[in-house]
Amino acid sequence: MNICIIGAGYVGLTTAAVLAELGHEVHCIDHDERKIRLLNNGEVPFYEPGLEELIAKNDNYLTFSGRWDDIKRAAVVVICVGTPPRPDGGTDLRYIEAVLDRLATTIKSYKTIVTKSTVPPGTNEWMRAELIRKGVKPQLFRIVSNPEFLREGSAVYDMFHPDKIVVGLEPDDDQSLAVMQAVYAGINAPYLTTSLTGAELIKYAANAFLATKISFINEMARICDAFAVDVNDIARGIGLDPRIGPHFLRAGLGYGGSCFPKDIKALEHAARSRQVEPHLLKAVQTINATQLDVCFQKLNEQLAPLTDKKIAVLGISFKPNTDDTRFSPAEALIRRLSENGCTVAAYDPKATLSEPLTRVTQVQSVHEAIQGADGLVIATDWDEFRTLDWGQVKAAMNGTLVFDGRNCLDRHAVEQSGLRYMGVGRP
Ligand SMILES: NC(=O)C1=CN([C@@H]2O[C@H](COP(=O)(O)OP(=O)(O)OC[C@H]3O[C@@H](n4cnc5c(N)ncnc54)[C@H](O)[C@@H]3O)[C@@H](O)[C@H]2O)C=CC1
Numbered sequence: 001m002n003i004c005i006i007g008a009g010y011v012g013l014t015t016a017a018v019l020a021e022l023g024h025e026v027h028c029i030d031h032d033e034r035k036i037r038l039l040n041n042g043e044v045p046f047y048e049p050g051l052e053e054l055i056a057k058n059d060n061y062l063t064f065s066g067r068w069d070d071i072k073r074a075a076v077v078v079i080c081v082g083t084p085p086r087p088d089g090g091t092d093l094r095y096i097e098a099v100l101d102r103l104a105t106t107i108k109s110y111k112t113i114v115t116k117s118t119v120p121p122g123t124n125e126w127m128r129a130e131l132i133r134k135g136v137k138p139q140l141f142r143i144v145s146n147p148e149f150l151r152e153g154s155a156v157y158d159m160f161h162p163d164k165i166v167v168g169l170e171p172d173d174d175q176s177l178a179v180m181q182a183v184y185a186g187i188n189a190p191y192l193t194t195s196l197t198g199a200e201l202i203k204y205a206a207n208a209f210l211a212t213k214i215s216f217i218n219e220m221a222r223i224c225d226a227f228a229v230d231v232n233d234i235a236r237g238i239g240l241d242p243r244i245g246p247h248f249l250r251a252g253l254g255y256g257g258s259c260f261p262k263d264i265k266a267l268e269h270a271a272r273s274r275q276v277e278p279h280l281l282k283a284v285q286t287i288n289a290t291q292l293d294v295c296f297q298k299l300n301e302q303l304a305p306l307t308d309k310k311i312a313v314l315g316i317s318f319k320p321n322t323d324d325t326r327f328s329p330a331e332a333l334i335r336r337l338s339e340n341g342c343t344v345a346a347y348d349p350k351a352t353l354s355e356p357l358t359r360v361t362q363v364q365s366v367h368e369a370i371q372g373a374d375g376l377v378i379a380t381d382w383d384e385f386r387t388l389d390w391g392q393v394k395a396a397m398n399g400t401l402v403f404d405g406r407n408c409l410d411r412h413a414v415e416q417s418g419l420r421y422m423g424v425g426r427p
């Protein structure tokens with residue numbers, strides 16, 4: 001099948017590479033000329049494990065350009081452009097609008113138009129109406145809502161092994177499910193069909209539920225601190241109940257990334273637009289917004305006064321195995337430390353600080369970061385940090401405090417080397 005992907009970001013590029021691997025002829029369009037240049041040189045513009053190799057392997061079936069004319073040959077067009085947040089919490093649909101403008105002038109033969117970008121409830125219905133308003137004949141296209149559930153850091157694996165494929169269809173569409181099954185032929189997952197808006201809401205509900213689990217365990221961590229109980233024991237204890245499950249119960253600095261913060265706000269905004277008061281979503285966000293304060297306060301209590309203290313921060317990305325720093329709690333903590341007069345040496349295996357900060361230096365190794373540090377903070381749970389030689393860390397540091405902001409270390413190993421361990425909800 002000839003497939004055109006619009007948007008060569010985390011979702012678009014992963015989709016393009018996986019669909020090419022499944023045997024389709026895939027063309028990927030992006031308006032960012034730098035990205036297209038890199039991709040045509042065999043380079044991936046961001047770090048995502050396995051993606052560069054998969055693109056290289058399929059380069060006979062995968063092309064990149066900024067040319068919209070290439071859509072003409074495609075039977076299926078997959079929209080993967082960004083849907084960033086607006087200041088009022090709503091969704092900025094300007095990139096979707098730009099795609100609709102282009103599609104309106106390019107569609108001359110039948111297309112299945114698939115929306116993979118995360119869009120607020122009602123957007124796919126509106127997109128259909130917009131295309132018709134812009135002059136595209138209704139019989140020349142169908143819109144399908146096919147939200148994506150991959151995680152950064154394991155995007156390629158997730159796309160080959162989804163737990164479901166959600167397909168939202170127009171009410172009278174009896175052909176697009178078969179098209180989607182042909183697109184994903186070779187992937188073994190149950191299909192869930194629903195309305196266009198139903199599919200949009202499944203996506204938001206999934207992210208909101210996962211964020212709720214994280215805020216729940218972060219609130220439990222605060223209660224655990226007050227009662228001198230280890231929150232990891234609580235997570236293990238409740239996680240064994242299959243009705244609860246063990247995942248997304250790791251307390252820490254709070255959730256970040258380009259999706260949870262924006263999607264929970266967007267769902268809140270959508271609910272309010274229909275006069276529904278989203279009490280739980282508000283609480284989830286309040287806990288997340290104050291989690292950094294709680295962690296910073298703990299550090300302050302141990303190291304006060306913070307002015308002129310040298311802190312090593314390990315981790316800059318919003319989670320391990322990615323170089324993405326969008327809404328990164330690690331970067332927010334580095335900023336807070338800098339604002340409070342600390343000198344920070346930050347290290348990350350892949351990510352780069354998104355802006356220069358006063359008294360903050362990004363260094364090239366853990367070893368460099370910890371030299372003479374008064375305190376050490378684990379801000380992102382990269383594997384590299386779990387397995388440090390704590391005896392060597394102790395010898396290199398000036399102080400003894402290790403703050404495990406991701407509850408990912410073996411506290412006994414840390415303590416055995418004479419360092420002081422402090423976690424989140426692990427007194
Ligand atoms: N990053 C993730 O893990 C996931 C993201 N999503 C959703 O997928 C969508 C895309 O997310 P990402 O891939 O992270 O975004 P991204 O920012 O990495 O990539 C978006 C790409 O679209 C391109 N683009 C924007 N407007 C364009 C236009 N008019 N024509 C051609 N190209 C255009 C941009 O240049 C950029 O390369 C968002 O709605 C996001 O919420 C969904 C699941 C997972």
Ligand SMILES: O=C(O)[C@H]1O[C@H](OP(=O)(O)OP(=O)(O)OC[C@H]2O[C@@H](n3ccc(=O)[nH]c3=O)[C@H](O)[C@@H]2O)[C@H](O)[C@@H](O)[C@@H]1O
Binds near residue numbers: 210254257
């Ligand atoms: O819509 C999206 O973009 C994607 O958002 C998340 O994926 P992602 O943001 O890549 O990363 P996650 O692994 O979900 O982590 C998100 C944040 O939560 C934090 N987190 C995660 C799990 C946990 O137990 N505790 C915790 O604090 C992470 O450190 C990170 O900051 C979802 O997991 C994906 O299913 C979804 O497709």
